[in-house]
Amino acid sequence: MKGKRGLVLIGSPKGLEGSNSVRHAQALTETFDAEGWSLEWLHLHHAVESEEAIDDLLAKVDRADQILFVAPLYVDSLPAPAIRAFERIAAQRSRRSGNSKAPRFSVLLHCGFIEPKHNATAVEICRLFSEAAALEWFGELTLGGGGIPSRRVRRAVAEAGTALAKGFPIPPEAQKWAKRPVMPRLAFILGGNLMWRRVAKGFGITKVDLLAQPYE
């Protein structure tokens, strides 16, 4: 696996700093350097902003031996710019002859709900994209809990990253760890609701204001 190129595609709108997607991607790729990978990082929102940027994205996909896509769940699917990027990648690669190389493609999706299974439809969308773009599907990891870095989540991401860096698909053991809830669901609901109320209060929004129905 020495001298291989990896491409990390970040689907969060928040860019390459400070998002849960970036934190998960950093943890996922922690051992890549030691295994001889050189990594390029791309923020998909910027990558589809112009034809020049799209050309750059397509060139990087073509050069990659392995692509890691990390994104938050947006309305049961992927954020719109990530879908735009997928449309362009699939269109370009489907025009090619069958002899071009197939980069490996793996996915880490995370959602704000406690149950990772909310990501299931989005995973299938990624899988169909992988087929359409003639990529080699290398597995998925789905996380719930809004980015809470529990011990189980850290273990799941570390095991997945270690496998990918060594040239193996995401192992079932990592998927199993990721599927375990990070806390009891009722505690998540109560804690989450309290968190939202506190955040809103910080903006001067009262409990009543937060329930506004401006378009009723």
Added chain:
Amino acid sequence: MDDRAACILDGGSAEGVSSEVALARVVDVLTAQGWSPTTYRARDLEVSPCRGCFACWVKTPGVCIIDDVAREIVRTVAQSALLVLVTPVTFGGYSSELKKVIDRLIPLILPYFTFVGREVHHIRRYPRYASLLGVGLLPRPDPKQEKVFRSLVRRNSINFHAAETEACFVYGDGTEGEPSLAEGLAEVIG
């Protein structure tokens, strides 16, 4: 909410299977039954991507902080009894053109969590929500993509608290899957 108002979001692209045939059929059925459809063609609209800032939940409750046409669409959806999504089926999901609008609909719900069935979802902001019909456009029948599309429409209906939901398909030659468009519409508008 207007009980006979429908919002149609057209996610069609300039290439591939045209959305025009499906759109015309949906509008014909709705108007024949006394509905007033409002159609937005996503590819003609300058809609910024959702920033994931959650300002629409905690800073300006119910209103997106980005001042563009998506605010008007959220208002139209909130005041409609039916939401129709017409889109090329894209890896089993919606086109990026449609999805840029869908991503901006989250002001319709509250940040708070609750149980819906056996899952955690967000609480409704409004007392009533539009029923949801997804109309997928495909060159030809494609069971794998259709299965994922049905799942996506169903999941959206849970998260947007739709009273009724259905997914149907129109193919490149103008034929329809099962249920047909008319049957799908009958299912969601009663």
